[in-house]
Amino acid sequence: MRPGHLIFLCISLLTLSGCFPLSVYYREGASVARMENDRTDCRVEALAKVPVAMRTRYIPPVYDTRTICTATGYCTSQRILISPGRWESYDVNEGLRNEVTTQCMERKGYARVRVPACSPQVIEQTTISATRVFPPLSDRSCAIRIRGDRYQIVTPG
Numbered sequence: 001m002r003p004g005h006l007i008f009l010c011i012s013l014l015t016l017s018g019c020f021p022l023s024v025y026y027r028e029g030a031s032v033a034r035m036e037n038d039r040t041d042c043r044v045e046a047l048a049k050v051p052v053a054m055r056t057r058y059i060p061p062v063y064d065t066r067t068i069c070t071a072t073g074y075c076t077s078q079r080i081l082i083s084p085g086r087w088e089s090y091d092v093n094e095g096l097r098n099e100v101t102t103q104c105m106e107r108k109g110y111a112r113v114r115v116p117a118c119s120p121q122v123i124e125q126t127t128i129s130a131t132r133v134f135p136p137l138s139d140r141s142c143a144i145r146i147r148g149d150r151y152q153i154v155t156p157g
Contacts, residue, residue, distance in 0.1 A: 019117050022143035022151050025110040031133050035110065042104035050097040054089055061085040115153055118142035122156050 025035055062083040069075040091097075102112065115137070118126070123144055130150040135141075137155070144152045 021114040021116045023114050025105050026113040027110045038108050042101045046097045046100035050093045052091050053093045055092050056089045115143040118144050
């Protein structure tokens with residue numbers, strides 16, 4: 001891939017990231033700062049209960065065999081590398097640790113919610129400022145992503 005194509009692809013993905021739903025721990029009336037503190041506490045608790053357990057595995061190369069023929073009809077088989085072999089490291093406890101974090105947040109009264117992205121029309125009509133306290137949600141609620149990890153939850157009138 002040429003560098004220009006790669007840059008275009010990266011910019012396109014960043015632009016589209018604003019189109020994806022916002023997934024956040026939510027408790028009506030709670031402050032976003034409090035939720036972030038509670039989430040950090042829950043992550044620390046989960047890490048103590050389910051520590052990191054790194055494993056490494058080798059993923060072998062993948063080959064394909066293709067038949068190549070000349071104009072005279074002489075054919076040979078050629079082995080072609082599809083994917084090179086590689087070493088991969090992963091944490092076997094990551095999934096369980098995420099579950100423990102979610103359980104901790106649920107004990108604190110939070111639920112994981114997905115808020116759809118706001119339409120361009122709603123964004124145009126909204127004064128942008130990051131959500132500080134979680135508002136009531138309805139089926140019309142949507143989210144506007146702001147720089148960084150900030151967002152604004154809006155319920156159009």
